[in-house]
Each structure stands twice: as C-alpha cells, then as structure tokens.
Amino acid sequence: MIENFDLTMVNWARAQFALTALYHWIFVPLTLGITWIIAFYHTIYYRTGSEEWKNLTRFWMTLFGINFAIGVATGIILEFEFGTNWSNYSWMVGDIFGAPLAIEGIFAFFLEATFFAVMFFGWNRVSKKFHLFSTWMVAIGSNLSAVWILVANAWMQRPVGQVFNPDSARFEMNNFAEVVFNPIAVSKFTHTTSSSMLFASLFIISISSWYLLKGRHEKMARRSIMVAAVFGLVSSAFVGFTGDEAAYEVAQHQPMKLAAMEGLYKGEEGAGIVLMGMVDSDKKIGDDQDGLSFKIKIPGILSLLANRSSGSFVPGIEDLVYGNPDHKIMGVDDKIVKGKIALTQLDAYKKASKNGDTAAATAALTMFQANKEYLGYGFLTKPEEAVPPVGLTFNAFHLMVALGTVFPLVFLAFLYFSWKDTLKEQKWLLKGGTVMVFLGLFAHWSGWIVAEVGRQPWAIQDLLPVTVARTNLTAGTVATTFFMFLILFTLLLIAEVSIMLRQINIGPKEVSE
C-alpha cells in the first residue's frame, strides 16, 4: 500500500514540518525558561530595592521581549501545514486537539494582553508588588500555555481517552482527564519546561561570559551568572529526573522507540545502557550483526530504567518486529493481519451503512472494534516498516544525554569560580561559556528528534502512519512552500539575531559600574 503513495510528497511535507518545528523551537524554550529567571531577578530587586538589580532585570526582560516578538506566531505555521499537507490527520484528530489548542489560545491571549504588558510597561507605573506579581504570572502563564500543546503531542504518542467514530472518521474524546493526565503528557511537560529553564540559564551564562571577556558590565554579568548557575544546576537535576520518567513511559508504551534510542536489535535480560557507541550502517533487520559497530555499555541499567528492575527483559527491534513468544510479544506480521481486518471491516461497515444493511453494518462494526487498536498496522506492507530510522534516533538521543551530562558540570564550574571570586581570570571557562547557548539548543533539538523521529512511522501511535495522514498533493507544491519558509525563517532569524546582538552590545547602560 505504501508504494501507492507519493513518498516524495510525504518526505517534503515531513521536511517542511521539521523545519518549521525546529525553527519555532529556537524561541519557545527561551521564552519558557527565561521568564522564571527574570521573575527571580525581579524578586531580588523587589526585596533589596537595589537599582542595579532593577537594571539587570530590565536588561534580560528586553532580550526576552525580542525573542518573544520574533518567535510569536511562528507556531501558527504548523497549524497551516496541518490543514494543507496533513488533512487526513487533521480531520481525524480535530475533536481531540480542538479543546487543548483552544485553551492554549485563550491562555496566551489573556496572558499577553494583561500581565505581559504590565511586566514591560509597569516600571514606576503600577505598585511594585503588582508589577512583581505580573512578572511571575508571565512565567507561570507561559509555561501553563505550553501544557496544552504538549498534551496534544503526547496524545499522538499514546492516544488515550478517545474512541474512533467510523461514521465521521474522527477520533472523539471520551475522557478529557485521561487525555490531560496522560502520563506521557505529564513527563513531556515536566521534561520540556525543566530543560527550557536549563537552556535559559545557558543563554544568560553565554551573554554574561561575553561581557566578562570584554570587560564590560562586569558586576551585572557576575550577578546574572550567579543566579543563572544556581538555577541551571537545580534545573539540571529536574531534567535528569524528568528525563528518567519520560524514558520509562517510552519503554512502557513505545518500546520500539526505546530500542531505536539504544540501538538494541536483540532483546536482553539485564540490558545495559550504551554510554558511547556507533550505529552499524550495514546492519539489516534480522541478520546476525549486533547493530552497533562500537559500544561501551553499563550492564543492567537499561533494564532498570525501562522496567525499574535491573534483571528485566528489554525487547529489541527484532523482538518487536518478528515477535517473541517467550516474552509474549506479538510480531508486526500478526498486527498487520489484525490491522487489515480492521480496515476491511471499516470498509464493509461503510458500504453496509450506505446500503442500509443494518445487520451487516453491525457485524462489520463488531469485528472492527475487536481489531481497531491495530488499525495503523493495516497500512503497512511488511513488518520492517514499523521500525523508525535507528541511526538518527540513536545519535540524537546520545547527543542529548551527553550534553545533559556536561551542562551541570558547566554550572558547577561557574558557581565555584564565582564563589572564589576568580571567574574573570578563567578565560577558558568564559570562552566555553559563550558557546553554551548553542549547545543547549542542539540538546533541545536532539530531544525533539528523538521524540518525533523515534515514533516513526506513526503520526498517531499504532493507529495512523504518516503516509496515510498526508494530503493528496504533488511534491512540487510542498517543495515550493518549503523553500518559501526557508527564506522567510532565515530572514526572521537574521532580524532576531541582529536586533538581539545590537541590544547585547548596548547592554544594561543604566548600570553604574
């Protein structure tokens, strides 16, 4: 079936979505994270009344404002793409996504119209207490509005609280609480927000390091670094904890993604986690090769992380593709059969309903319901199609983890030398500090690649592959808009970077040093 679709169109649409999402994701983590740090700076100003802390707060607020202004509405383009490139998907999930996305819109509107304005315009114009309250509300509100989009994303990874309506071809929400408190949504939200706080800490450290290297605004830079390093260190602990929760949920509900993340082809009891490794590009699913041409593993840790038991069995890609009766794992072949039955019965139900044959419609519907959880497999032609791109998923996951391990050490180093009051002499650390914001961005992007590439071929886990989620468009149409976005986004990025750099160059000029 898949060969009947225009795969080139699907790939252009995927590339366009990835481009838009990655671009959008430059702005979002900074907005989510820096609002908390600004709230802390503002609180220190409120408690001390120090003009230096006020100017410091205002300076970071300005950079936040630039980031927010350039980033605002870039996410809307993703919604355009849903309607144009992914119309089947868009139609099928409309009922599920409608409520969360509407709540997000309302949150964002009220936040931006009220507290956001008070935060920026309120200096000396509203009471200090209300001004501080507004700054905290911007931080809380921004992060709460992120809940809803992550709830929607988590639903695609684990579609709970829904029932498929064979008449409307839509997934309809039947349990709002189940959708909102989907464990994947919870771990996704906590991991995303904590890693955004970490990213914002790196952003502040990068700019402040540059000031120290240049010998400008040193007092402000040292103070900014002190708070950001503490904040980043605490965030790093949360990132580790929430990352563990996220991986556990992946192990329980998306075992194929976990296997790809670890390059694990053959399941193991007491499976080890790969500290370092290289994917063997010659590996074919089902052959005798290991899948990793080089690896350093810590035994038992993957089993512990995946099942909370160091001796437990973690299925590999081949166990999941071909089945493993010893561990009661159904192979994809069997799922394809069930999926095709579901599709055939859906078709039979459609025809029987059209002809007014109630008995046949009921019989078809009963059989459809019995097999509907495998619906998506009915679109696959061979079991190997259920495997995501292993190399990209593995590399992105290990890059993210490696960077996530380095960052707390960086924060510790900045804290230590700040405490010793010798930070300015540590040129190596300050030079390294200036590039940390880029490494933070790579870590974030890697995380999204793991989440989204690792769940391929599914648009909705087990229910709808991306090849069926798409619209019947020509590849040329999507390619044209891809390049339009590329140009538009590049221009916007140039605008942001130049305005941001100009503002950084000006610096917090009211600070007396």
Place this chain on the structure above:
Amino acid sequence: MYEETEYRSYNCNSCILIHTMQIQQQSNIFLRVYRFYGDGFRRMTVGKTLWKIIFIKLIVMFGVLKLFFFPDFLATNFNTDKERADYVLNELTRSVQQDFFITQKNPQKDSTKGVEE
C-alpha cells in the same frame, strides 16, 4: 443602569451624586488603563522595531501564505462535514479496496478478506 433607576426612584440627590462619582471613577480606571498602554507603546524603543516585524510577519503569514499557499484542503474542496468524512474514510479504506482487487486477480494471495468477499 439598574442602580441609577433605583436611586432616582427614591429621589435621593446624594445617592445620584455618589453614583455619578462611581461612574467617573470607573471611567478613570478605563482611562488609566488606556493611558497605561498608550504611554507604554509610545515609550518603547526596541519595541517599535519589534512591532513592525510582528506586523509584517502577520501580514506575510495570513495575507500571503495562508491565503495563497496554505488553503485548508478539506475546507476548500468539500462543502459539508459529511463529504469530508466520506473522503477521509475513503482515503483510509482505499488500501483494502486496492488489495481487494489484487485479491480478486490472485485469490490465493490474501486470506484476511473473507467478509469482504
């Protein structure tokens, strides 16, 4: 409005005076909010450039991209939700319809189409 009618019915001059002051105070609040936003926007420095970028961006997004390059496929091509649902259902089941024709040509190939046949 309701309170005003009530005061008048009592013909209470002081009540009308208090109410008039309340209305003035209320309009002052609106005025203050208006001035707060107005002054805030006027005093912006970097913000003015940012607003220009936001404005241009929104025009490009909604006035060009959405209008000419990103039509909602189902909204544009179908008039009713029933038509849209039928189209998507057809997209979903197209594969088994195709498989069905293949099976008709090669009956031994697929054993899962019993009901269909």
